[in-house]
Amino acid sequence: RQTMKDISYYATMMIHLGLADGMVSGAAHTTAHTIKPAFQIIKTVPGASVVSSIFLMVLRGRLWAFGDCAVNPNPTAEQLGEIAVVSAKTASQFGIDPRVAILSYSTGTSGFGPDVDRAVAALEVAKKLDPHVDGPLQFDAAVDPVVAAKKMPESTVAGQANVFIFPDLDAGNIGYKTAQRTGHALAVGPILQGLNKPVNDLSRGATVADIVNTVAITAIQAGDK
Numbered sequence: 001r002q003t004m005k006d007i008s009y010y011a012t013m014m015i016h017l018g019l020a021d022g023m024v025s026g027a028a029h030t031t032a033h034t035i036k037p038a039f040q041i042i043k044t045v046p047g048a049s050v051v052s053s054i055f056l057m058v059l060r061g062r063l064w065a066f067g068d069c070a071v072n073p074n075p076t077a078e079q080l081g082e083i084a085v086v087s088a089k090t091a092s093q094f095g096i097d098p099r100v101a102i103l104s105y106s107t108g109t110s111g112f113g114p115d116v117d118r119a120v121a122a123l124e125v126a127k128k129l130d131p132h133v134d135g136p137l138q139f140d141a142a143v144d145p146v147v148a149a150k151k152m153p154e155s156t157v158a159g160q161a162n163v164f165i166f167p168d169l170d171a172g173n174i175g176y177k178t179a180q181r182t183g184h185a186l187a188v189g190p191i192l193q194g195l196n197k198p199v200n201d202l203s204r205g206a207t208v209a210d211i212v213n214t215v216a217i218t219a220i221q222a223g224d225k
Contacts, residue, residue, distance in 0.1 A: 006037075007025075007029075008025060008029065008033050008034055008036070008037045009037045009041075011023045011025065011037075012037035012038055012041050012042060012199065013037075013041060015042060015197050015199070016041050016042055016197075021197070021198070021218075021219070021222035022197065022198035022199065022200070022218040022219065022221060022222040023038075023198070023199045023200070023218070024199075024200050024202060024211070024214050024215050024218050025199075025201065025202065026200075026201040026202035026203065026204065026206070027202045027203075027204060027206045027211060028204065029204075030204075031070075031201050034199070034201045034202075035051070035192065035199060035201055038051075038192075038195055038199040039051065042195050042196045042197050042199065043195070043196055044194050044195060044196065045194060045195065045196050048082065048086065048194040049078070049079065049082060050072065050075070050079045050082055050083065050194060051071060051192060051193070051194040051195055052067060052068040052071050052072055052075075052079075052082075052083045052086060052087070052192075052193055052194055053067060053068050053069060053070040053071045053189060053190035053191060053192050053193065054066060054067035054068070054069070054087050054090055054091065054163075054189060054190070054191050054193060055067070055069050055070075055176045055187045055188065055189035055190055055191070056091075056094060056187075056188040056189055056191065056217075057176065057179055057180075057185045057186070057187055057188075058185060058186035058187075058188065059179070059183060059184075059185045059186075060184075062162070063094070063095070063096055063162070064096075064162050064163070064164065065087060065090070065091040065094075065096060065098075065162065065163045065164070066164050066166065066172060066175060066176045066179075067083055067084075067087040067163070067164070067165055067166070067172070067193075068083050068087075068165070068166065068169065068172055069166065069169070069172035069173050069175065069176045069189075069190060070169075070172075070173070070189070070190035070201075071169075071190070071192070072168075072169060073168060073169040073170075074168050074169070075168065076118075077117075077118045077119075077121035077122045077125065078121075078122075078125055080102065080118065080119070080122035080125075080165065080167070081121070081122040081123065081124070081125025081126040081129075082125065082126075083165060084100050084102055084122065084123075084126040084130070084133050084163075084165045085100075085126050085129045085130045085133070086193050086194055087100065087163050087165060087193065088100050088130055088132065088133070088163055089193075090191060090193045091162070091163050093220060093221065094217075094220065096162055096163065097162075098130075098132060098162065098163045099132055099156075099157045099160055099161050099162050099163065100126070100130070100132060100133040100134070100157065100161065100163040100164075100165060101133075101134060101135055101137045101142035101157055101158070101161035101163070101164050101165065102119050102122055102123055102126070102133065102134070102135025102136055102137065102165045102167075103119075103135070103136070103137060103138070103139060103142065103164055103165060103166055103167060103171070104116055104119040104135060104136030104137065104138065104167060105138065106119070106136050106138065107136065107137050107138045107141040107151040107152055107158075108136065108137075108151065108152050110151065115167060116136055118167070119135050119136035119167060120135075120136060122135070122165075123135045123136070132156070132157065133157065134152075134155045134156070134157035134158060134161075135157075135165075137152065137155075137157070137158055137161070138151070139164070141158050141159070142157070142158060142159070142161040142164065143159065143160075143161060144159060145159035145160065146159075147159070148160075188210075188213045188214070188217065189214075189217075191214075191217055191221075197222070198218045198221035198222050199218075200214050200217065200218050200221075202214055
């Protein structure tokens with residue numbers, strides 16, 4: 001009873017009981033305060049072992065998805081592969097025909113090291129569930145057809161990727177903020193994925209537009225359940 005006096009637990013229990021379809025919080029609370037009740041009560045969808053996030057990146061003439069830029073600091077190869085597949089599903093909810101690139105400092109076997117090995121292993125996990133995933137890919141090879149033709153000509157994703165999976169939270173956070181601040185991209189999110197029902201977190205610096213966008217996204221997620 002004492003726990004249910006907490007606003008996040010109360011709202012999450014409303015979702016669990018079907019009294020609400022989704023939750024948006026975080027403008028006045030920390031991320032942990034917003035999503036911890038969801039981990040405990042709503043939990044993950046069957047077959048999912050990790051909750052992750054994507055940002056929808058609205059750029060001039062294109063719509064991309066970046067993941068995971070908000071939740072998992074150092075995902076394992078298995079988690080990275082799962083994030084790639086779940087991100088493709090989330091992107092498709094918002095009108096993106098997903099072509100997923102697992103990003104790295106290496107394209108194919110051009111580089112080596114434990115981080116490249118992890119990207120290769122993540123691809124093996126993802127390929128079992130979604131054929132429209134490729135990697136490891138450097139960002140230029142993922143988006144530029146000319147570079148892709150030189151570096152990975154046999155790939156059906158290279159040169160035309162629209163869902164980008166970053167190797168860790170450092171890279172993801174830096175990547176989306178670089179696009180946002182210097183490329184004038186509108187970053188919508190983070191959109192949490194992998195939960196049984198939609199819960200989304202706002203930045204404590206969220207604007208009115210951020211709140212409206214996140215509410216609309218949560219409604220779309222709820223409608224697809």
